[in-house]
Amino acid sequence: MSRDTMHSGLGRRSLLKGMAGFAGLAALGLPARAQGAGRVVVGTWGGDYARLLNEHIEAALLTPEGWEVIQDQAGDPERRSKMLAERRLPRGTTDLQGLNGPNMYQVYELGITQEIDYDRIPNAANLMPSMRYEYGIGHIYSGMVCLYNPDMLEAPASYAASFDPALGNRLGFIDIQYQYTMIAAALAAGGSVTAIDAGKEMLLEARRAGARIYPTNEAFAQALSAEEIGAGIMWKARAVQWQDAGINIQSVAPSEGALSYVSGFVIPRNAPNVDGAYAYLNAMLEPSAQEGFARDMGYNPTVENAEVPAELNERIGFTAEEVAALNDPDYGFILENDVEMKEWWDREFKA
Template sequence: MTKLIDQLTGAPSRRAVLAGLGAGAAAVSLPGLARAQDKTLVVSNWGGDWNERTIKFVEAPLVESQGIKIVRDLGMEPERKAKLIAEKRLRRGTIDVIHINEGDSVELYAQEVIDNIDFSKVPNYADVVPALKSKPFFVPWLYSGVTIIYNKDKVPNPPKSYAELWDKKWAGKIGLTNQLYFNYIMMAGLIKGGNVTNTEEGKARLIELKELTQPRIYAAHQQLGAGLVNGEVDIAVNYKARGLQWANDGAPLAIGYPSEGAIAVMFGAALPKKAPSPDLSLIYFNAMLDPKAMAGLAGASFYAPANSKAELSPELKAKVDFTAAEAAALKFPDYAHVAKNTAEWLEWWNKNIAR
């Protein structure tokens, strides 16, 4: 498995690009075929506002409008990944599309539970930013970076780097979310001249951060955003896109790009190997990458779109994307390293930070 993961991560650098830019009997006996004829598609996705936007811009207008019934299996990614892996022993699975981040796609491919995608049958994939086409088993969709979000009314001199968070003056003022546990471990490893694979030292530094500042730990993004709005915390470490969403809702928030370079994140989807209706999955992937849908998603979510033909206004593009210098400084995770360690990291986070 290690050898396979290493082979999967030899993708070209993205930084330059980001800177610029018997049939009847079988139908009865095989439930998967019956489902396909009934045009039912099971989509594993996050819940909350992420799922609401997926429905609004992709699923309702572009998939369900074709007469395809979508059954939504919602939850956090560790549970959804575990379910997919557990179905490996079955002759046929229950999930047709799984929404995941790029790192999870590497892990699941190494586990042999997601499949290569025939992108010749996904026409909109041709317009994806070339540097994001790094894996044959992953549909790139939206991307952002882990930044420092702060209440500009209460924090006149905000941290300008990840490292500056390690200061007693921020005691009780920092908010983190369990959803980004792996990003925080990489962030802590990155400071003081480190890198995103310096994660053993990163874990030790997170213990130091906990002792210095006693950060509030929230279950999910939405709760962290509420904590910023109601004054429970003044600073959050989260995706730029999330900060822009909360500011757009009226919160007095600003976003600082860390001097170390923000840790990049990309979200998308994958095709389970035992998907009951893989042909419908391809229709779904094409809808995800529809340029109009992607423009709508960018405007609502403030994530940068993977489709280069998504028509964003200059103002929106400047808001959701990164400057040339910021894009060049983005820190892309070593997904081979992440895939080998993520399960142990989650256990460590739950025992040492989340409780």
């Protein structure tokens, strides 16, 4: 799928429809910020991701260069809501925002972020072409793989095998992953990342056979740990974290080609310190920072000059053939059709 395809056929009306509930969320405040070019305010999730941003990028690379970095930690919807609320201000309150792939695309199409100028990022010379977007820049990536408990069943070779009704109640689905699950099922049924109707009957058959649904990633992990289920699909990076926590699971890249997951950064149109934003993006792509996230979080580097030990790469990474086969979701399609996808999932699949 070309990047141009992802930008076609979307009107502002459809974009706003895809942001149901977006504008009504309360904006989060920040302390008054000092004038000058030395401060960078970064919107991010909290938890391990925020900690590792500080450890591998901010404290290690930016603070020694005289930058003061402040993290504005909040959930993804709250931070996008703040960006929308601030869109008409001459100066916003953040210089960068960390978002996943679909939401990087969304805020750009809404006109509240700016195009990335890669000439201002020297380390972008080593960025994987697939992680270079006009609307944002990929920080880390993983792929949606087939998970299985080797004591409970044979290794599946594909998404189709992972959704086999013969698994009965040993198969689990994650409610909040409905978009990617529907797309994976479409690929399993011979469809595409936009021809999702092809996979609906496959999902319904698995559900009728007893497949379970869990509300969150964490609830799904608990079910795997308790051996209530033994199969499902999930990001490989998360699977590695669960393995490290002692859960008895293995992963397989599906023969259909794994769906890719990208987490990256965007620059608001009214960012107060654009120079600081670009300094942060350049530091983010330093091999040492990328290697730190691979080691500590299980996500793959987006630069080609990062050196990941072979043993670690075998656990978190993908072969050259598997990388070539990765399926990029069509973010425009997801945004345009999210309301309908969620309605089908709730009314037909979960019923």
